[in-house]
Amino acid sequence: MGTPSWLYYLFAVAMLGVAAYSSGLFGRSLKTSDPVGRDIDVAHFVMGIAMAGMFVPHWAFWPAWFWEAVFFTLTVWFVVRSLQSLQQYGVHVPHEGIHAVMSLAMILMYLYPMGATGAAMSMSGSSPSSHGILDPGVGLLLAVTFFGSAIFTLGSSHKGSSHHGTHRRHRSAYATVGAPVTMPEVSAAPNTIVRRGLDILTMPVLEDLSHVVMCIGMGFMLILML
Amino acid sequence: MTDTALAAPDARNVAVEEDALPRLGQSRDVQRTFRLVLATIWLTDAVLQIQPFMFTRGSNGFSGMLHSMASGNPGFVAHTITWNASIVYHDPVLTNALFALIQFVIAFGIVFPRTVRPALALSIVWALGVWWFGEGAGGVFLGTATPFGGGPGGVLYYALLGVLLWPRQGGDEPFVAARAVGARAARLLWVGVWGVLALLAVVGSGREPQALHDLVTKAATGQPGWLEHLDKVSSAFFLHHGTPTAVLLAVLCVLAGASVYLSPHFMRLMIIIVAVAFAVIWVAVQNLGGILAGGATDPNSGPLVVLLALLYWPIVSGSRSRQGGVEPRFRVAGV
Numbered sequence: 193m194g195t196p197s198w199l200y201y202l203f204a205v206a207m208l209g210v211a212a213y214s215s216g217l218f219g220r221s222l223k224t225s226d227p228v229g230r231d232i233d234v235a236h237f238v239m240g241i242a243m244a245g246m247f248v249p250h251w252a253f254w255p256a257w258f259w260e261a262v263f264f265t266l267t268v269w270f271v272v273r274s275l276q277s278l279q280q281y282g283v284h285v286p287h288e289g290i291h292a293v294m295s296l297a298m299i300l301m302y303l304y305p306m307g308a309t310g311a312a313m314s315m316s317g318s319s320p321s322s323h324g325i326l327d328p329g330v331g332l333l334l335a336v337t338f339f340g341s342a343i344f345t346l347g348s349s350h351k352g353s354s355h356h357g358t359h360r361r362h363r364s365a366y367a368t369v370g371a372p373v374t375m376p377e378v379s380a381a382p383n384t385i386v387r388r389g390l391d392i393l394t395m396p397v398l399e400d401l402s403h404v405v406m407c408i409g410m411g412f413m414l415i416l417m418l
Numbered sequence: 419m420t421d422t423a424l425a426a427p428d429a430r431n432v433a434v435e436e437d438a439l440p441r442l443g444q445s446r447d448v449q450r451t452f453r454l455v456l457a458t459i460w461l462t463d464a465v466l467q468i469q470p471f472m473f474t475r476g477s478n479g480f481s482g483m484l485h486s487m488a489s490g491n492p493g494f495v496a497h498t499i500t501w502n503a504s505i506v507y508h509d510p511v512l513t514n515a516l517f518a519l520i521q522f523v524i525a526f527g528i529v530f531p532r533t534v535r536p537a538l539a540l541s542i543v544w545a546l547g548v549w550w551f552g553e554g555a556g557g558v559f560l561g562t563a564t565p566f567g568g569g570p571g572g573v574l575y576y577a578l579l580g581v582l583l584w585p586r587q588g589g590d591e592p593f594v595a596a597r598a599v600g601a602r603a604a605r606l607l608w609v610g611v612w613g614v615l616a617l618l619a620v621v622g623s624g625r626e627p628q629a630l631h632d633l634v635t636k637a638a639t640g641q642p643g644w645l646e647h648l649d650k651v652s653s654a655f656f657l658h659h660g661t662p663t664a665v666l667l668a669v670l671c672v673l674a675g676a677s678v679y680l681s682p683h684f685m686r687l688m689i690i691i692v693a694v695a696f697a698v699i700w701v702a703v704q705n706l707g708g709i710l711a712g713g714a715t716d717p718n719s720g721p722l723v724v725l726l727a728l729l730y731w732p733i734v735s736g737s738r739s740r741q742g743g744v745e746p747r748f749r750v751a752g753v
Contacts, residue, residue: 196473196511328642328710339461347454347529412465418712 203409204247210402210409211240216393217355223390229355229399231273235266235291236406239298243409246301256302263302266295287354290341297334297410300326304417328418335411342407345400352396354403449594452729453583457528459721460541460576464521466715472514478713480514481507487554495555502551520544531585538580545577552715561622565615565667566703567633568719569624575722578611582729592682595729605678608730612675619668627660634703640711645701652702670695674727682732689727696723 214236221230242259245252270292277286304326345354392398472480484503488496506513524544527537549556549571556563556571563569584598595604623629631653638649656663670692677688700706700720707718 196470199468199470199473327644328712329644329706332706332709335465336458336462339465340455340458343454343458343461343525343529346526347450347457408461408465411462412468415465415469418710 200247203412204244204251206405207240207243207247207409209240210406211237211244213393213398213402214240217399220390220393231269231288232291232355235270235295236402238262238266239294239406239410242298243406243413246305246413247409256305260299260302263295263298267292267299270295290337290354293334293337294406294410297338297414300330300334301413301417326417331414331417335414338407338411338414342404342411345403345407348400352399355399448590449583449585449597452594452725453528453534453585455725456576456579456583457525459717459725460521460525460528463716464518464525466709467514467518467521469712469715471713472518472715473511475507475510480510483713483715484552487552489554490560491554492559495550495559499551499554534585538584542577542580545573545580548573549577562624562629563618563622564624564630564633564664565619565671565719566624566630566664566699568704568707569618570614572707572716572719572722575719575726578607579722579726579729582607582726590733593730593732604730608678609675611726612671616668616671616675619664619671625661625664627657630656630660630664634705637703637705637708637711640713641705642710645705645710648702649705667695678730682734685730685732689731693724693727696720696727700724 214233218230218233218237221227221233238259242252242263270288273288274286274292277288278284304324471478474480476482477486481503484506485500488499488503491499520540521544524537524541527533527540553571553573554560556569556574557567558570563571582595582598582604586598588597590597592601593604595608598604599607618624634649634653634656638646638653641649670688674688674692677685697720700718704718704720705711707716707720708714709717
């Protein structure tokens with residue numbers, strides 16, 4: 193009996209789902225000129241596309257060096273944002289930190305694509321033998337970090353914190369509190385369906401769910417690399 | 419919601435925000451935080467369960483792994499294990515997918531207030547089942563259940579943690595574990611756990627240098643270089659000092675067990691010592707449960723013993739909160 197390819201397809205589709213959802217969020221943020229969480233939308237979008245290509249090799253495109261450059265840029269960006277958050281709010285775990293770690297993990301997955309199991313790991317343009325394999329200890333540490341992030345995101349009282357953090361006092365209640373706040377003007381608006389659709393898109397629970405799916409997908413890939 | 423509302427929330431929205439958001443540095447429900455850590459371990463187990471080899475037959479597959487647990491066990495244990503292994507053998511994909519799903523359900527169920535109780539109840543039942551069918555009763559009937567190797571069965575700690583982290587209103591004094599079952603029952607459980615561990619450290623093959631040496635060398639197969647090197651050191655150490663080390667561990671366990679009835683300072687000291695000891699054992703002897711070698715479905719007992727020990731960290735009463743309850747001095751910064 194071979195390895196379960198359906199499982200890889202399942203994860204790949206989930207990753208593409210996250211990418212599609214993130215692109216929707218990004219589009220909405222452009223429309224509303226609200227930049228909060230836009231960087232995370234971009235990160236989840238490229239991670240989703242790249243991860244799908246890792247799970248299903250023939251869905252991969254563009255050379256590895258391109259993706260490495262993208263994730264290197266994102267890593268630097270989120271590290272700087274984390275430092276800014278630390279500077280502004282004192283010692284705490286900035287929510288940008290986990291995205292810096294995720295971006296770093298993506299770089300490592302491109303640098304060390306082939307694990308012992310080998311399956312579903314042959315990314316386009318990558319040269320597996322050139323860098324050896326990722327130390328399994330590092331892979332496990334990253335995977336457990338992502339699983340922890342998934343659980344603590346779902347368990348957080350700050351709904352939507354995976355995208356907006358916990359310091360956004362001036363963000364709308366809808367995006368930070370979690371319970372959908374009734375907005376009478378929504379139902380009174382002429383293009384209600386479109387607006388409702390857009391509001392569903394920004395539901396904190398969906399934002400957190402996309403982060404959770406990404407964390408599990410990335411953690412699973414790292415486990416495969418052990 | 420209108421665009422205007424998004425850009426500049428009205429006064430009502432801000433009020434909702436201010437009421438609902440805990441402040442940075444505000445005391446957190448420590449019992450819940452521990453539950454989320456437990457959920458993280460369950461989620462790790464669930465993902466380990468869907469490794470490709472777990473869906474396959476044969477000696478390297480899931481059914482083979484289960485079947486090997488029957489070896490050496492008494493007939494009534496071995497028969498049930500082989501029966502279960504045969505079911506998995508006949509339909510490895512379906513059964514393994516089901517097993518993984520149950521663990522995902524437990525992990526995510528623990529997170530949400532509405533589902534935490536059913537999830538913990540399921541985790542207790544599941545852990546006991548896995549202990550019997552998947553771990554061969556932890557080697558208890560074989561005399562090989564040394565705490566160095568995870569005895570009496572790493573998965574039993576999941577059940578125990580499920581009991582001790584059962585959600586219940588109240589304070590976290592004298593320690594978090596007391597909140598679920600009461601201080602007296604929690605102390606008895608603590609004494610029971612460390613008593614069993616002390617006993618297992620010195621009975622059966624637990625105190626035999628060769629057996630402890632073999633325990634490490636067997637686990638060293640397929641490990642990364644740095645861990646393999648560490649295994650050589652620990653296996654050589656066991657070969658020369660196996661019996662004294664087992665006795666020392668037993669003494670530590672007895673002291674840890676007794677500490678729950680002694681001063682909080684002594685208990686804190688013992689918790690630190692046993693937590694460090696089991697962290698070292700987890701890496702240098704249990705090899706992180708064998709996960710790095712790519713053939714494990716759980717991290718073994720090390721991290722769970724540490725988590726259990728932290729549940730008993732003595733908490734001194736702090737200032738009274740506005741609601742009249744006790745605000746524990748365990749303070750966790752908001753994320």
